[in-house]
Amino acid sequence: MDLKETGRVDPNKFWYYQHKGNFIVEQTLRIKKDINILFDVGAGSGYFASKFKDLNPKVQAFCIDPFYSQSDLGIKNGMSFVLKSPQDQADTLLFIDVLEHVEDDAMLLKEYLDKSTEGALFIISVPAFQSLWSYHDIYLEHFRRYRIQDLRKLLNKVGLEEVHSSYIFGSLFPVIWFIRQFRKRVSNQVVDSDLKQSSRAVNIMLLTFLKCEKFLLVNKFFGTSALIIAKKTSAN
Numbered sequence: 599m600d601l602k603e604t605g606r607v608d609p610n611k612f613w614y615y616q617h618k619g620n621f622i623v624e625q626t627l628r629i630k631k632d633i634n635i636l637f638d639v640g641a642g643s644g645y646f647a648s649k650f651k652d653l654n655p656k657v658q659a660f661c662i663d664p665f666y667s668q669s670d671l672g673i674k675n676g677m678s679f680v681l682k683s684p685q686d687q688a689d690t691l692l693f694i695d696v697l698e699h700v701e702d703d704a705m706l707l708k709e710y711l712d713k714s715t716e717g718a719l720f721i722i723s724v725p726a727f728q729s730l731w732s733y734h735d736i737y738l739e740h741f742r743r744y745r746i747q748d749l750r751k752l753l754n755k756v757g758l759e760e761v762h763s764s765y766i767f768g769s770l771f772p773v774i775w776f777i778r779q780f781r782k783r784v785s786n787q788v789v790d791s792d793l794k795q796s797s798r799a800v801n802i803m804l805l806t807f808l809k810c811e812k813f814l815l816v817n818k819f820f821g822t823s824a825l826i827i828a829k830k831t832s833a834n
Contacts, residue, residue, distance in 0.1 A: 599643040600695065600738055601665055606793040609645040613796065613804040614767075619649040621766055622694065622721060622825065626650075629761055629827060630690065630719050633657050637688040639710065640696035644677055647692060651676055660684055687715045693722045695823075697752075698740040707756045711834050718830045720758055722749065726765055726824040732778045734792040749826040758828035765821025769811050774822050 599609050609615035633654065638647035641661035651659045659677040663670075671679050678684070691710055697703040707720065714720075725735065725743040735743065746763050753760055767774075781787055796804075811817055 599645045601642045603791050603793050604643055607795045613801045615645055617805055617808045618766055619646055623649045625762055626721055633690045635686050635688045636690045638692040646694045647677055683713050687713055689715045689718050691720050698724050698742055701741055704755045714830055716832055720828045723823055723825045726821050730778055733787050733789045736789050737791050744824050746824055753828050757834050759831050761829050762827040764825050765817045766823040766825055768816030768821040771820045771822055
């Protein structure tokens, strides 16, 4: 969760983070079940790292973010919150909604190649489709949104091998697309976050609806987020 949006919603009770966190964990554990050292790069609140830590308390989780304040740093909920990566080499690295924040996304990935073990997994999630660009992206200081094809080109550029790819929230894509296209035509829009805490009933309804995505296969073609999981090979 981005530091700029801390306090707007409780990620543990908000449908977007709950579904995305569960989806990422599920896809990752299908590929790699034994995680020892986890780096959550640009971790913000550390929510996504905590999903792995909750499943296996033995995981050494490092939440890395150069924008942490001194009060953010230290050991919290069994995870280390740090400004820079430690000397340890990670076997699993999370880049969840991070690459869109940096001008040179390839350079950031290359930086962590030397900080990871051979065969390490790079789990990358980014906002999808430039057609969904909105004032929310501007508020969060994004440089771009991605398609799966863009992520594949990025992996080739840095020398990572794709293991899995998918979109997320495909069933909500048409609704979000329509809303954002409509808002672009409204002149009094304000640059701000779209996050607003929803009621428990709305959370349950949306989470139930989103569970059906795996049967609809919509995530193969589009979504509001893109996910790609890659592996560091011996060539790196």
